[in-house]
Amino acid sequence: MTKEIWANLPVADISKSVDFFTKMGFTKNDKFPFTDTMASFFIGEKSKFVMMLFRNDILEGFSANKISDTLKGTEVLFSIDAESPAEVDEMLQKAADAGGKIYAKGGEKDGWMYGGGFIDLDGHRWNLLHMDFSKMPK
Template sequence: MARMIFVNLPVSDLTQSIAFYEAIGAVKDARFSDNTAACMTISESIHVMLLTHPKFRQFTPKAIADARANSEVLLALSAESREAVDGMVEQATGAGGKADPGPRQEHGFMYGRSFEDPDGHIWEVMWMDLAAFEAATAAAGR
């Protein structure tokens, strides 16, 4: 069985957050969702657990960071192409997210952009041409 990751995010408005993540292609898994949490499946191995603040507090004694004001984590997803990177950022923006809170990454063999969800969590979307990266690395003697 492949290892999976479950990213747990505190959200201020569960309904709004579900709609946002559905708009960028995640699918709600009703088996692991209720009025305090929603499991959003991004891929077979990547799941985002959207947790209301009271639910999130059940798992940690630490204060919940305001992701709009403080960096807490940067989450990154791969994309199949440069166009898919742009498409996901456009979907996020159309669903109420903020496009490009950080600079775009343009390295020839790699292209990336980012977006913020409604609670300020930053997601990076990256595309890489691994063959071009390996050729550039070999040419540089690394």
């Protein structure tokens, strides 16, 4: 039934956001045009999750709702499955180098998970998590 899942994110500046997510290593989705009002990236290996970036005013126009103030609350938390603790740390470093902010440094959680988190240029929060199910308590 579902071919793809799209997350439509509001951003203040398409060009800066494209630069940020390119530096993060996200794959540009050439199926959609990159303009001053929109851009698109794939998230994950199978290219089934599509992130659409829309300038704030454009997204407000078709969502029929105001954009959330990310300084006051979190509208969504994206979680990305990492292959290893090292990949979590690498992605956190990429986010910081690209101008994002780290809200949770990489660290072990509950003996079987390793994770951390960053905030992109528009305040959207991202969680990176490596899970070693062989160590998961039963």
